Amino acid sequence: MSAALAGENFAAVSIEHLTHRWASRTGRGTTALSDISFEFPAGKVTAIVGPSGCGKSTLLLILRGLMKASDGDVQFLYGPERRPGPPPRMSTVWQAFNLLPWRTVLDNVAFGLELAGVGRAEREEKAAAAIRSVELAGFENHYPAQLSGGMRQRVGLARGLVMSPEILFLDEPFGALDAQTKLYLQEQMSAVVESSGKTIILVTHSIEEAIFLGDQVLVMTARPGRVAATIPVDLPRPRSFEMQSSPRSGELFNEIYGLLRDEVRKAMMS
Ligand SMILES: Nc1ncnc2c1ncn2[C@@H]1O[C@H](COP(=O)(O)OP(=O)(O)O)[C@@H](O)[C@H]1O
Numbered sequence: 001m002s003a004a005l006a007g008e009n010f011a012a013v014s015i016e017h018l019t020h021r022w023a024s025r026t027g028r029g030t031t032a033l034s035d036i037s038f039e040f041p042a043g044k045v046t047a048i049v050g051p052s053g054c055g056k057s058t059l060l061l062i063l064r065g066l067m068k069a070s071d072g073d074v075q076f077l078y079g080p081e082r083r084p085g086p087p088p089r090m091s092t093v094w095q096a097f098n099l100l101p102w103r104t105v106l107d108n109v110a111f112g113l114e115l116a117g118v119g120r121a122e123r124e125e126k127a128a129a130a131i132r133s134v135e136l137a138g139f140e141n142h143y144p145a146q147l148s149g150g151m152r153q154r155v156g157l158a159r160g161l162v163m164s165p166e167i168l169f170l171d172e173p174f175g176a177l178d179a180q181t182k183l184y185l186q187e188q189m190s191a192v193v194e195s196s197g198k199t200i201i202l203v204t205h206s207i208e209e210a211i212f213l214g215d216q217v218l219v220m221t222a223r224p225g226r227v228a229a230t231i232p233v234d235l236p237r238p239r240s241f242e243m244q245s246s247p248r249s250g251e252l253f254n255e256i257y258g259l260l261r262d263e264v265r266k267a268m269m270s
């Protein structure tokens, strides 16, 4: 199934004039997001980069429906005619993978299905398939403490995929890993991304990762987070890691870093 075709079945997410202010006990509060309007296209990967503290995780919490924005709208749009509808199935993979240490890999991956009331046979079958898709077959009965960081992160990814989300959120999923493991997982991730046709929203502090995985890159300003620019990534798919050193990747890197540098400086001064 091509991503373009798949995109028709998945939801685009549109936000309009989104503002969020975190309350504080001392009164003034923090404006994390300020008047953001943007559309995350269906079946595409949007990578979000921005200085630390600019509101990326806050934005994901709001998109995911875990929190209401102080102001503005989130809409899910379906089909070519972009009809507004109820929120689709969504799941999130976090950097701190939050695995339950007393549960095996299989039971960690099956946990969400268990909460959703799915019967044992079905959830174990689905969990096993998700575990295979991240190349962890054979580790079903291991406990998280017996796995490397990269393997734990793949369990986290399987736990997101097992719910068959129509929108998959990734919040700095590879942040805590060493460089080689990260590169390997980015390659695996790009294969998952290309075969899924899902709407994917990836927050990353790595410009290279945003370019390697994204169809477009949303660059945010320093807090309060606003849209600084949207950069389309015109690299062909399937992506291979060699592309990370292609001239076009270099040009995109320079363009995005140019936008980000001033914002990072502002974030450091504030
Ligand atoms: N639960 C919270 N309560 C109060 N302020 C928060 C909370 N979470 C985040 N913030 C503040 O909102 C701003 C944006 O945070 P966050 O969305 O985590 O940024 P990012 O993910 O881009 O690093 C920061 O100033 C942060 O301190």
Ligand SMILES: [Mg+2]
Pocket (backbone or CB within 6 Å): 056, 057, 058
């Ligand atoms: Mg964050």
